[in-house]
Amino acid sequence: MNWSEFLAMGGYGLYVWGSYAAAALVLVFNVVSARGREKSVRRQLQDLARYGRASDE
Amino acid sequence: MGHGGGIAHIARLTALFQFLHKYASPRYFYGFAGRLIPWLAGLTALLLGWGLYQGLFVAPPDYQQGESVRIMFIHVPAAWMSMFVYMVLAGAGAVGLIWNLKLAEMTATACAPIGASFTFLALVTGSLWGKPMWGTWWAWDARLTSELILFFLYLGFMALQAAIDDTKRAARAGALLALVGVVNIPIIHFSVQWWNTLHQPASLSAINKIGAPAIHPSLLVPLLVMAVAFTVFFATVLLMRLRAEILHRERYTTWVTELVKP
Amino acid sequence: MSGSLTGAFLCVLRRDLLLAARKPADVATPLVFFAIVASLFPLGVSPEPAILRTLAPGVLWVAALLATMLSLNRLFAADHADGTLELLALSPQPLAALAAAKTLAHWLTTGLPLVLLSPLLATQLYLPQEAFGALLLGLLLGTPVLSLIGAVGAALTLGLRGGGVLLSLLVLPLYTPILIFGAGAVTAAAAGLDPEAYLSLLGAFLAVALGFAPWATAAALRISLD
Numbered sequence: 001m002n003w004s005e006f007l008a009m010g011g012y013g014l015y016v017w018g019s020y021a022a023a024a025l026v027l028v029f030n031v032v033s034a035r036g037r038e039k040s041v042r043r044q045l046q047d048l049a050r051y052g053r054a055s056d057e
Numbered sequence: 058m059g060h061g062g063g064i065a066h067i068a069r070l071t072a073l074f075q076f077l078h079k080y081a082s083p084r085y086f087y088g089f090a091g092r093l094i095p096w097l098a099g100l101t102a103l104l105l106g107w108g109l110y111q112g113l114f115v116a117p118p119d120y121q122q123g124e125s126v127r128i129m130f131i132h133v134p135a136a137w138m139s140m141f142v143y144m145v146l147a148g149a150g151a152v153g154l155i156w157n158l159k160l161a162e163m164t165a166t167a168c169a170p171i172g173a174s175f176t177f178l179a180l181v182t183g184s185l186w187g188k189p190m191w192g193t194w195w196a197w198d199a200r201l202t203s204e205l206i207l208f209f210l211y212l213g214f215m216a217l218q219a220a221i222d223d224t225k226r227a228a229r230a231g232a233l234l235a236l237v238g239v240v241n242i243p244i245i246h247f248s249v250q251w252w253n254t255l256h257q258p259a260s261l262s263a264i265n266k267i268g269a270p271a272i273h274p275s276l277l278v279p280l281l282v283m284a285v286a287f288t289v290f291f292a293t294v295l296l297m298r299l300r301a302e303i304l305h306r307e308r309y310t311t312w313v314t315e316l317v318k319p
Numbered sequence: 320m321s322g323s324l325t326g327a328f329l330c331v332l333r334r335d336l337l338l339a340a341r342k343p344a345d346v347a348t349p350l351v352f353f354a355i356v357a358s359l360f361p362l363g364v365s366p367e368p369a370i371l372r373t374l375a376p377g378v379l380w381v382a383a384l385l386a387t388m389l390s391l392n393r394l395f396a397a398d399h400a401d402g403t404l405e406l407l408a409l410s411p412q413p414l415a416a417l418a419a420a421k422t423l424a425h426w427l428t429t430g431l432p433l434v435l436l437s438p439l440l441a442t443q444l445y446l447p448q449e450a451f452g453a454l455l456l457g458l459l460l461g462t463p464v465l466s467l468i469g470a471v472g473a474a475l476t477l478g479l480r481g482g483g484v485l486l487s488l489l490v491l492p493l494y495t496p497i498l499i500f501g502a503g504a505v506t507a508a509a510a511g512l513d514p515e516a517y518l519s520l521l522g523a524f525l526a527v528a529l530g531f532a533p534w535a536t537a538a539a540l541r542i543s544l545d
Binding site: 206212213220230233240241247248249251252 | 495
């Protein structure tokens, strides 16, 4: 397995790896964003418990 | 005989409704989703691994496009997902609108950012695929233009829901907008397709053929595996988002307040 | 006051037309906007007839689109503010019919004037004479569709903050087919080809919109008013 050839992708390296990197970023973003949403909801629930409905949006 | 058949029928329908009612209750679904997520995440990882192996190592380079054909294994599944998620969004919205099901409403809302991100990925990879092929970072070809408009439809849906404070109104307005969108998507697709063939000089039509190569069987496997991988991924993230939505929407109930107690 | 459907329809139509007549600025502003946008292109691109001639179909249609969109706010805003809209929703007559009446009034005071002004702007953009017919007929068929689809958007965004811009974001993607075939008709006619296919499609869009949009607008109004 010739690694330098693999990375170069016949001259299209930037485009191919760029695409796979973009895919990785999108997948990671989705997970992080979903986790972030849960975190902020939980934070909101803590506020609700502590300060009651006045703290609600 | 007629009565017996009728009663069995009703019994089956009742069982079905009870089943759906149980699963559609936010509280039950929260737990159910929580148990399901790790399995789906594992399955996603396996499928992605297999798809990447197929796409990057097993599939041969294309006669015309060389190694850049590997971009197709990301671009095409992403484009398929962008459409699929929109259908799920619109379907869930319709169910929520017709049967007043909170879980369906929450599903539509949760789908939107995921679908928009797949559309974005399709656009980015479309651009990266196009640059070596067409020489430009962007081309107004039919598929990319349709994807762009779909992206705007997603953004519009999210913007509308963000602008409405009342949860119920936001859900129902979004659902109606999504249904209007679904009806319009074939029309938009047809129009853009037609517009594209009209304005294409002969050289571009040759390029369009490059954009849609005849799918060689060895290319089909990574394509389908990645498509399934993305779908399972979508299911995983959807369930994650749904759990957060459920907590938010049910924040005044006892079971949620008990759940969050430190 | 007539209790029939046509009676109610005409009543709402007449009322909206009367209100529009009392506020000529509301009618004139989209027209002026139409003219301004069309003149931005020579300023921004080039005053050369050859270039403007090719741009003209698209520029005229985009300008008409934008002008229609900017005027959509006033479709329901005033009636929503003073409670008339809720009364209309409570009426025994189908809300879809009343929404259709308001949409018709909107088109008569926005779309139709755009159609009438378009030849003047087309001349400024050096559109060939052969294309004028396609332009007029296309706009005549297309602007009602813009009003009909726009009404759904206006109903969904009733009373929301950021209303106007949000409405544009929602509605512009849906306008693209009308833009493609409307401008396509003019371009074809300018090139000496027959615009019949494009115009027929616009007619089909109008038929579908007439059947679908008032009902969707009514549903959207009920969602927004509840």
